[in-house]
Amino acid sequence: MQRKGDAQLKHKLFSALKKLFQVLLTLFLLSLAVFYMSRLAPGDPLRSYYGESVERMSTAERETAMERLGLDQPVYVQYGKWFANAAQGDFGISFKYKQDVSQVIGNTYFNTILLGGSAYLLTFLLALGLGIYCALKEDSLADRIICKIGTVTNCIPSFWVALILILVFSVLLKWLPSSGAYPIGSPNDLLGRVRHLILPLIVLILSHLWYYAYMIRNKLLEETKQDYVLLCRTKGLSRRTILWKHCVRNIMPSFISLMAISIPHILGGTYIVEKVFSYPGLGTLCFESAKYHDYNMLLVLTLLTGVIVILANLLAQFLNDHIDPRMRQTKRGFLR
């Protein structure tokens, strides 16, 4: 018994280490690729640091500036330096903001988490509700109307939805603010923050909701064609009870993995919406740094997004292995 427990622990440790190694390798390759490509780019990074004064620099001044920022060495040396520093938590300075990259990101990442996180949760809650409703009323008038509206909203670009909402609610009706994360000068005003969140949230939810709701609806409909549903019907359970107690439970594992793999999708959407609403977050930073060739910043932002996505995938795997009893039994190796 003791030996078996030991072996199990060892196996778990080994697979955890393997996972960790894979994650680190992926991140390493990602940073290498992004670093190389950004240094091959034609844009002048000096311009983002010194602005227009680049034009007036003499050749000697340019060279000193390049040397000071470490831009004169071959790319692999630059990467080596960057990597050594990054390992100690120093990701270099942002050419545009002339601050540490980690500091600039530290100031803004919370806004993105607030917007993206609440949009993410609300989208999936609503999608689950809508999916269940449509599955329950399959092919009824309500279902067909929802499906049509959903398909249309799904293919409208989110920036246009945002523009229309701003036009209606900020410009015409003047109910809600159109940009920023909080009223100017009072970042601690909770109500103000909520008011600034409403429009971006609506846009994010509208542009993602139907994609997931439709998937859940179809998954549920597939599930209702199973034999056990027939058995439940003969037992005399109502449609509602069967759907809630059995079908919804059975699709939960695929729902959770859907939630995990959709993180990059919703994060990407958040970036766009942030830019449209000039919401100070990672997305706005991304666009700014791409525009001004601020490569240190872009590199870290790409890596950070990569880390979030990879962690989400790992979490999904872990949850999937543990939430569904069927998966536990068929797992290779150790049967419990």
Next chain:
Amino acid sequence: MTGNPFELVGLQPRINTTVAPVKRRHGRLPVVSMILLGLILLGCLFAELFMNHDPLYLNLSNLSSPPSSSFWFGTDPMGRDIYSMIWYGGRISLLIGLLSAALSTAIAVIYGSISASAPKAVDDGLMRFAELVMSIPSILTVIFLQAVIGQSNPFALATVIGVTSWMNMAKIVRTEVQRIRKSTYIEAARTMGAGFWYILFKHLLPGLIPAIMFMVVTNIGAAIGTEATLSFLGIGLPVETVSWGSMLSQADRALMTGNWWLIVIPGLFLVATLVCITDIGNYIRKENNRKCSNL
């Protein structure tokens, strides 16, 4: 009391034994979408016949003027006629959609076929790479590539969009190629001495087309949407190059002054095109699925 023994024990004759025929809702051609999309396509192709102003002429006496009998959809802050710009700029938008869909399809077919026919280790590696690329938000990859290329012409933009949207299709191609390769008619062709290229062009590609057609159509729509998003955000086409996206990139100024026509009208054309394309894509997918299940 009747003499029917069945009714005596409580069995009733079934009244209605014919099953109502299941209504087939799919298989109906999306006529409205096709006509609308056809009209937009024709309008953009023969833009010269429809335009009543020069779309590039900056009419400085009519900056941001509302829709009128002379300027049907109004003018933008640079004094250009929006009605003419829509037909003229639609060309660029549609061109980018078609080009990038073609590029991503080509990449996907080649990548997927290689992955399906390669040894398992290579196959695993290729699929891992596709998943890696897919896991980064595509808007980030597009921003990044666009920053690296540093040029803002329609071809560069189409390349960037095409290069970042092949992953899903490559996966489908891989599964399809694997399925087709295993089927007996390929084996039969091989035993009769057919070469690799012959099998590729005569058997694999025709078998692939129905499976990826839906993705191709969807990709065209997605690429048009991405172009508009990028140009709107200021990292796609510049304002001087007229496209639906670059027209919308002036929306910031229009919002402040309340010039709704600059935002609503090009956007409606964009959305109508996207909805039609999606509708046709969905039809193709359903049609394809139906054929599969009827076999």
